[in-house]
């Protein structure tokens with residue numbers, strides 16, 4: 001069976017921006033997890049490409065990553081201007097990749113349906129943390145004009161809109177307050193614009209606040225607390241509500257979201273992905289679980305070196321007894337159906 005993947009989260013744009021390289025030449029090569037050859041090999045046809053604002057601009061070397069750095073207090077709020085510099089830079093890189101024919105930034109359902117079955121890679125532009133948006137929300141309008149159609153209110157850091165969860169083991173994401181009044185206005189504005197709201201990295205109180213706003217609950221790259229209890233994963237109550245509101249929970253390949261051992265070694269077996277998927281499907285329902293790899297943003301499980309290895313996940317699902325119908329839902333149909341329901345229907 002041919003592997004077709006719609007991935008809910010990658011950090012390729014931030015990798016390209018941080019590396020200060022020619023983005024088009026770099027994306028044509030095999031460095032990193034997500035690039036043209038790896039996506040072609042692995043069957044990755046579409047993905048949410050995150051715009052993410054780091055504190056410093058440097059090469060993010062995942063091979064040197066020490067898992068212990070994740071078990072630290074939450075960083076302070078980021079300066080809006082500093083965040084805007086990286087956000088604009090990464091949006092510009094997305095447009096350079098599009099101009100070079102490597103990706104297609106899609107902003108409506110018909111374009112997505114067509115792009116998914118064709119080349120190049122379909123890109124949903126996503127903002128991971130609204131650090132670059134001020135209370136006037138003007139930066140949101142500017143990014144929308146550049147093609148932004150998905151927004152995470154926070155990364156694991158506070159913004160004026162709400163609080164993120166610190167990375168932490170042995171506790172759930174009920175680590176701080178929910179959305180501020182500005183945060184509720186941001187959600188309402190996104191709802192008006194047709195920009196999807198992503199709750200990954202958001203506190204549990206913030207998650208319930210998004211539910212109150214009446215938008216489907218989406219966590220693009222978060223796993224199950226019942227399998228690994230960490231602040232970044234979802235409790236069964238959260239998974240259930242994601243299913244009930246017609247949302248999506250995307251399986252994160254990042255090892256520290258998969259197993260306890262990964263918090264010491266950085267490593268996890270591929271089979272841990274199957275344990276999370278099985279639980280997520282059981283609680284949220286088979287129409288509400290998908291993939292949210294965290295490619296280019298997190299260390300990957302054994303045997304999964306990049307997007308080129310996505311067929312290995314499909315093989316692991318097959319070996320675990322997942323049927324072809326369920327595998328197709330998880331790998332791409334659920335994201336496509338969700339966006340078909342919630343994206344603009346007109347070009």
Ligand code: ZN
Pocket residue numbers: 128200201221297
């Ligand atoms: Zn993330």
